[in-house]
Amino acid sequence: MHTRSTPVLIVGAGLGGLSTAVFLGLHGVPALVVERHPGTSQEPKARGQMPATMEALRVAGLAEGFQAAAPPGRPEMTIVIATSVTGRVLHSFTEAMPDFGRFSPAPTGLVSQERAEPLLAARAGELGADIRFSTRMESFAADEDGITAVLRDLATDETYEVRAAYLVGADGHRGGVREAAGIGAHGRGVLEESTSLLFEASLDPVLDGAAVQMHYLQNPELPGGSGMFVSTDTPGRFVAVVQDVRDDDHARELIRLITGVPDLDVKLLSRTTWSTACRIADRFSSADGRVHLVGDAAHLMPPTGGQGGNTAVMDGFHLAWKLAATVRGQAGPGLLAGHDAERRPFAEFLVEQQYANLVHRAAPHLADDTVAERIDPARLLFGYRCPAGAFTDEPGTGPGAADAPLFEDPAAPSGRPGTRAPHVALADGTSTRDLYGRDFVLLTGSPAWRSAALAAAERLQVPVAVPGLDGPWAPAHGVTPSGAVLVRPDGIVAWRTAATGDPRDVERALRTVLDR
Incomplete structure (x- = not known):
């Protein structure tokens, strides 16, 4: 060997x-x-x-x-809870899909x-x-x-x-x-066994033209009283998710029940059983x-x-x-x-x-008293604050501190270490988020901090970018323009200082993050 x-x-x-x-x-x-x-x-x-x-x-x-x-179609996702694809809609939240433009420059x-x-x-x-x-x-x-x-x-x-x-x-x-x-x-373990039915059918006349169609079905005629219908990346190809499928003929019956089209011509491509857990x-x-x-x-x-x-x-x-x-x-x-x-x-x-x-x-x-209260999607996707990890702690905000919740409001970002560095639009039309992904980045308007960062990068042999910033970036990060914010390659705030301070602090922060 x-x-x-x-x-x-x-x-x-x-x-x-x-x-x-x-x-x-x-x-x-x-x-x-x-x-x-x-x-x-x-x-x-x-x-x-x-x-x-x-x-x-x-x-x-x-x-x-x-x-x-x-996939082709109107660039949005239709998400509804209904009795079938063509049946009574119990709830639609497509129109409530949030605009995340204030939190990220990306679509x-x-x-x-x-x-x-x-x-x-x-x-x-x-x-x-x-x-x-x-x-x-x-x-x-x-x-x-x-x-x-x-x-x-x-x-x-x-x-x-x-x-x-x-x-x-x-x-x-x-x-x-x-x-x-x-x-x-x-964890809660396996919740149910489901079968995904990949099929082809002519459903364009009953769909609304959105690129992605997702229906959560609540229907007592379905096994277990529920199912799903999802479009795919290929036009005319769909997935139905159901329970207790006996054979291919039964699968086609369930697809017709899910779509609400009794005479639908169905070409069944595959059946895959999986667990929700x-x-x-x-x-x-x-x-x-x-x-x-x-x-x-x-x-x-x-x-x-x-x-x-x-x-x-x-x-x-x-x-x-x-x-x-x-x-x-x-x-x-x-x-x-x-x-x-x-x-x-x-x-x-x-x-x-x-x-x-x-x-x-x-x-x-x-539904029971163990089900979590659902939080705002923006808070979930952009407001997480790591309770511990590769960043510096600030007084009163360390692990276990009373004022250190797991999520904060991304519309009012704190800029604290351990949080996602906020999206701030710059004067040239780019975002501070466009700066991250490869090296450490030091945000500052201070020549002293710029020099300190470059010197620390040279001593530690760790790349640190210090871009010139043109725009009101500082308030969203909780500092003044004469302060500094060190952001990790993955866009997480590693360290910050509100104003001019000890130049050696940049190197100390890098050493803390890198465990040097």
Whole structure:
């Protein structure tokens, strides 16, 4: 058995694994990605990209590709609760879909996993990733210097070893990386078993022309009293989600009931059974810091709300720069420890929000006093504040402080370390959010802070960009123009000072974040 080496081994070529590979490549670290399936997903699921996700994809050079891959039709998502696609509408919140323009310069995306994964895989390859499909990881063992994994080429049955500094488990909820790393899981568990019916039919006359159609159905004639209807990226192709499908003839009957078109000519393409579940890994990183989890391997949630795929992509975005800095020797082990500290509290909250959406939209029979109160989407998507992690604390706002809620109002951002750096429109028509994604960024109007940042970058051999700013950027960050704000490569505030101070504070902040 021969041994190969790679800085980072990623197990799983779904949204989380491929995104991690893309963003590692952007930071100059090539990854080896292995996937047991012969190619990317053919399922039109995990649809839609929130603005923060599109910001990350823009940094990767993928935003235009995602926009071009959107399905045809009016560029919006129709979401209704109804008895059938053509039946009585119980509630429609399409018109209430919020405008997030005040929080991000990026639009939303409408692409599903079916088209997103090939785009991510191609870009990862361009950035140096080695992606091997039909390859299964048989086992791995960790030591103080890294990971040794045994891989099997399923086409040739050849086995070989790979030596990696770090392993990313992106192998979904059925994968084995989490358990093999000694990490448990908790949550509500499996809620129901469902079957996705992929079919073709002529439904344009009964649809409203939106690019994405999503119907949550509450109908006592359906098995379990509920179902879903979702459009795909391919015109004339749709997915019906139901329970207790007996055979193909029964599947066609259920599709006609879901659409409300009794004589609909249905071409059934496939049936896929899956579980709706709520499950969170007890830790997102192994105790020794060598294994890190992203996507469904870390957090499994109901699809209601469309955040599973977005969170998988953003897991990779937030993890990759930490991995790259550590691999390059720019950071100590404390930086990677921030993956669990920062991402797991958000995932815990998000899973319960998705569950609350499920109860509201499709499963009112599950309503009880354990269901979370749903919060404003803007607060959920833009207002999260990491309770701990790779940033500096401020007096009275550290972990456990009474005035440090998990979410703040993004319309009135605090600019505190651990929060998303706010979107501020600059005089040249760009946004402060356009500055992030690759290096640390110091926002300041002070020549003294500019000089201090450049000097610290030189001493630590860590890139720090200090852009010239033209616009009222300071108030949204809680500082004056003579102050300074250090923003991490992933757009999270790392440190700030309200006004001119000790120039050595920039270097101290970088050392704190990087565990140097």
